[in-house]
Amino acid sequence: MYRYDEFDHRFVAERTAEFRDQVKRRLAGSLSEDEFKPLRLMNGLYLQLHAYMLRVAIPYGTLGSRQMRMLAHIAETYDRGYGHFTTRQNIQFNWPKLKDVPAILDDLASVEMHAIQTSGNCIRNVTSDPLSGVDPLEIEDPRITAELLRQWSSLHPEFTFLGRKFKIAVTGSATDRAAIAVHDIGLAIVRNEAGEQGYRVLVGGGQGRSPFIAKELRAFLSREELLPYLTAALRVYNLHGRRDNKYKARIKILVHELGIEGFAAQVEAEYARLDADAVRHPEEEWDRIAAYFAIPDLAPRGDADASFERALKLDPGFADWVARNSHAHKITGYRAATVSLKPVGGIPGDATAEQMRVLADIAEQYSADEMRITHEQNIVLPHVGLGDLHKVYRALSGIGLDAPNRGLVTDIIACPGLDYCALATARSIPVAQRISERFGDTQRQKDIGPLSIKISGCINACGHHHVGHIGILGIDKAGVESYQLTLGGEPADQPAVGERTGPGFSYEELPDAIETVIDTYIAHREGPDETFLQAYRRLGMGPFKEALYDAA
Amino acid sequence: MLLDRTGVIDDRWSVVIADDPTPDGPAILPRERLAEATGRTGPTGLHIANDADPHDLVAAFDRLALISVGFPSFADGRGFSVARVLRELDFTGRLRATGPVIADQFAYLLECGFDEVAVPESIAQRQPAEQWLEQLSRLSTTYQRGALAGAADRGVERASILDQRRGASR
Amino acid sequence: MPKAFIPVVFTANDLVEGDTVYLGAEGWIRDIAGAHVAATKDEAEILRAAAEEGVSANLVIGPYDVAVTLDSGSPVPVKRRERIKASGQTTMPVGLAAQAAAEEIRARAA
Numbered sequence: 001m002y003r004y005d006e007f008d009h010r011f012v013a014e015r016t017a018e019f020r021d022q023v024k025r026r027l028a029g030s031l032s033e034d035e036f037k038p039l040r041l042m043n044g045l046y047l048q049l050h051a052y053m054l055r056v057a058i059p060y061g062t063l064g065s066r067q068m069r070m071l072a073h074i075a076e077t078y079d080r081g082y083g084h085f086t087t088r089q090n091i092q093f094n095w096p097k098l099k100d101v102p103a104i105l106d107d108l109a110s111v112e113m114h115a116i117q118t119s120g121n122c123i124r125n126v127t128s129d130p131l132s133g134v135d136p137l138e139i140e141d142p143r144i145t146a147e148l149l150r151q152w153s154s155l156h157p158e159f160t161f162l163g164r165k166f167k168i169a170v171t172g173s174a175t176d177r178a179a180i181a182v183h184d185i186g187l188a189i190v191r192n193e194a195g196e197q198g199y200r201v202l203v204g205g206g207q208g209r210s211p212f213i214a215k216e217l218r219a220f221l222s223r224e225e226l227l228p229y230l231t232a233a234l235r236v237y238n239l240h241g242r243r244d245n246k247y248k249a250r251i252k253i254l255v256h257e258l259g260i261e262g263f264a265a266q267v268e269a270e271y272a273r274l275d276a277d278a279v280r281h282p283e284e285e286w287d288r289i290a291a292y293f294a295i296p297d298l299a300p301r302g303d304a305d306a307s308f309e310r311a312l313k314l315d316p317g318f319a320d321w322v323a324r325n326s327h328a329h330k331i332t333g334y335r336a337a338t339v340s341l342k343p344v345g346g347i348p349g350d351a352t353a354e355q356m357r358v359l360a361d362i363a364e365q366y367s368a369d370e371m372r373i374t375h376e377q378n379i380v381l382p383h384v385g386l387g388d389l390h391k392v393y394r395a396l397s398g399i400g401l402d403a404p405n406r407g408l409v410t411d412i413i414a415c416p417g418l419d420y421c422a423l424a425t426a427r428s429i430p431v432a433q434r435i436s437e438r439f440g441d442t443q444r445q446k447d448i449g450p451l452s453i454k455i456s457g458c459i460n461a462c463g464h465h466h467v468g469h470i471g472i473l474g475i476d477k478a479g480v481e482s483y484q485l486t487l488g489g490e491p492a493d494q495p496a497v498g499e500r501t502g503p504g505f506s507y508e509e510l511p512d513a514i515e516t517v518i519d520t521y522i523a524h525r526e527g528p529d530e531t532f533l534q535a536y537r538r539l540g541m542g543p544f545k546e547a548l549y550d551a552a
Numbered sequence: 553m554l555l556d557r558t559g560v561i562d563d564r565w566s567v568v569i570a571d572d573p574t575p576d577g578p579a580i581l582p583r584e585r586l587a588e589a590t591g592r593t594g595p596t597g598l599h600i601a602n603d604a605d606p607h608d609l610v611a612a613f614d615r616l617a618l619i620s621v622g623f624p625s626f627a628d629g630r631g632f633s634v635a636r637v638l639r640e641l642d643f644t645g646r647l648r649a650t651g652p653v654i655a656d657q658f659a660y661l662l663e664c665g666f667d668e669v670a671v672p673e674s675i676a677q678r679q680p681a682e683q684w685l686e687q688l689s690r691l692s693t694t695y696q697r698g699a700l701a702g703a704a705d706r707g708v709e710r711a712s713i714l715d716q717r718r719g720a721s722r
Numbered sequence: 723m724p725k726a727f728i729p730v731v732f733t734a735n736d737l738v739e740g741d742t743v744y745l746g747a748e749g750w751i752r753d754i755a756g757a758h759v760a761a762t763k764d765e766a767e768i769l770r771a772a773a774e775e776g777v778s779a780n781l782v783i784g785p786y787d788v789a790v791t792l793d794s795g796s797p798v799p800v801k802r803r804e805r806i807k808a809s810g811q812t813t814m815p816v817g818l819a820a821q822a823a824a825e826e827i828r829a830r831a832a
Binding site for chain 2: 005007008010011014015017018021022025029030031032035038039121151152154155156157158159160161162163227235238239243273274275278279280281282284285288
């Protein structure tokens with residue numbers, strides 16, 4: 001894991017002092033609310049429906065147990081005893097008071113954390129693969145790149161007042177678990193024909209009210225070119241991205257309007273002009289960061305473990321959980337395990353302070369002191385020995401986080417929706433809870449197989465509904481919540497934006513409508529091995545539309 | 553209020569608006585009247601909007617002692633890139649940010665190549681010069697490399713953390 | 723016939739605390755039950771001016787009017803969003819909900 005050196009410490013401490021002063025100047029009237037708002041947003045502080053909300057950065061989703069314990073402390077001391085892990089691999093606290101935020105930032109800084117650029121029209125927290133450093137098929141740990149970018153993008157003098165937010169994601173494996181095609185810039189670590197490692201660069205992906213799948217900007221970019229090239233791309237966006245309409249200000253619209261060739265030509269021209277040598281990272285810096293992401297010292301283990309095999313036989317719940325929630329590891333005798341934050345009927349991504357503390361204890365004892373937040377709003381324990389998996393499972397059972405549902409119908413992504421969010425037009429969380437209860441039976445979930453449901457409570461699409469196998473968009477229709485369904489969305493494996501089924505459904509009708517979609521899939525699939533997405537791609541919208549609307 | 557990194561300074565420039573006659577002495581002309589820069593007596597400046605292309609001005613650099621870049625709002629950050637590009641194109645005259653920028657942006661403005669900011673009185677009343685100077689001293693380091701040529705001379709170069717690390721490891 | 727005026731109250735968030743507040747007879751208060759209800763357009767404009775003063779005085783942020791109906795004298799927002807803003811979120815994390823339920827049972831037993 002990355003550790004702060006004296007410079008990182010000083011940087012975050014000075015930033016916290018700056019925010020404390022800004023709060024003081026806001027309360028004294030020196031800063032107007034219009035001026036203060038972007039400044040507080042760049043320190044993660046929103047104003048939501050009921051209260052302020054503080055979004056804390058968890059860079060590329062990686063954190064240790066002392067950091068998780070600090071999050072628990074903050075939840076209890078300054079909030080209402082819980083936090084919400086987000087699709088950006090961050091955590092949100094829903095009830096902080098403005099006057100407490102400087103103290104919260106001090107607490108975070110004491111464990112090498114901050115809330116810098118988790119909001120605002122700037123380069124946001126860089127996201128990555130939750131199985132970084134674990135996946136046997138990985139080319140390179142993407143967190144080295146993500147950390148380099150975190151530093152480069154922090155308080156960048158030229159790119160801190162962009163036209164709109166800017167999100168970068170990095171993946172280092174053939175399997176994309178970072179949804180890079182729906183980011184402003186997506187970086188895939190690749191090898192070229194000469195065997196050199198570099199990046200395939202995508203640009204202009206995004207969700208929101210106009211969803212776009214990113215296009216290729218560069219087939220291969222060498223590592224040395226990364227910072228100068230991104231400087232050129234950001235400069236073109238900063239100068240030419242639209243400023244006249246907030247909803248057309250993301251880079252995806254610029255790329256769309258110029259065409260990918262036109263946009264690429266501008267970036268290459270700017271790149272050719274700028275002084276790349278002055279901007280690029282020193283090689284020593286890469287090596288320094290890379291050293292932090294070496295695989296931790298894991299005790300050697302055999303590739304089989306008798307106690308593990310016994311537990312699999314004796315505890316069917318454990319066997320389900322291992323089959324569904326554990327992942328192959330680079331090191332023999334180890335697995336990564338997904339802790340589902342989607343208990344049946346629960347709020348997707350929420351964890352109480354008590355749950356955070358137990359998770360920290362588990363990570364410390366059984367996972368080399370490390371956790372990862374996933375963009376599906378779950379938590380990965382990256383380094384668990386086979387012989388420890390059952391202990392981990394039992395400890396998770398004790399806090400209600402043992403659901404064996406990763407990637408199944410109840411592993412729902414949902415935005416906070418109307419219950420918290422000032423922008424929402426419909427509730428999301430209660431919808432997720434009702435669907436989760438409807439399909440809660442473990443055997444039924446297994447029968448249905450891999451299926452992602454993603455719910456957004458407004459058109460801004462924070463719940464990623466565009467790329468849900470089943471997407472749900474809640475809107476307000478003359479004062480009544482109405483939920484539109486989309487089918488066939490997918491963020492990574494042949495990325496696609498879902499297609500609308502037709503007219504929306506009421507809050508009450510929605511669980512039945514979802515059940516109709518799923519029953520239609522079951523009735524039409526070629527066999528249990530054909531997933532919902534595969535079946536939809538083969539069948540198209542026809543049978544689903546018929547089942548949803550013609551019966552009535 | 554006109555400020556540079558030392559605090560409030562006197563403004564010796566007159567700003568020429570629209571079709572007004574150009575006075576003798578230092579005068580900032582609107583972009584459309586660049587042609588008048590030739591043959592004027594006294595230093596000439598030029599005010600450009602933040603969507604102007606800096607490359608179009610290169611040929612006129614030796615006639616311009618100052619370029620003023622307009623900020624319609626502090627949240628519109630195009631001017632940061634405009635200044636940066638002007639400096640990268642070797643504009644060596646004075647660069648002024650004109651408009652309602654705020655004290656919290658002062659260090660960023662200077663680092664992108666501006667020498668001075670001209671803010672409206674409504675901002676100066678709420679954010680006196682002390683707040684601007686305090687902001688400069690607040691953040692002592694930066695993660696970015698590639699400080700502009702001459703930044704050290706202008707006293708705006710904050711040491712890059714990446715370069716400091718490099719120094720420390722040698 | 724002119725459209726009938728729907729009564730309104732004014733809401734905002736407290737600048738320092740962030741809490742939902744309503745404009746009452748004695749200033750900004752936490753409970754919508756005590757909110758000053760404007761029954762006419764003119765009354766609403768007077769309240770709006772008072773709400774804007776709260777902004778100038780750095781007491782509140784983002785004031786706006788909320789359409790209400792009167793339920794035995796107490797204002798109840800027309801829109802779901804505003805009902806949620808007035809009475810809190812409709813759902814709680816499982817752990818906390820269970821804890822709250824247990825406390826309620828204990829309180830009732832006591």
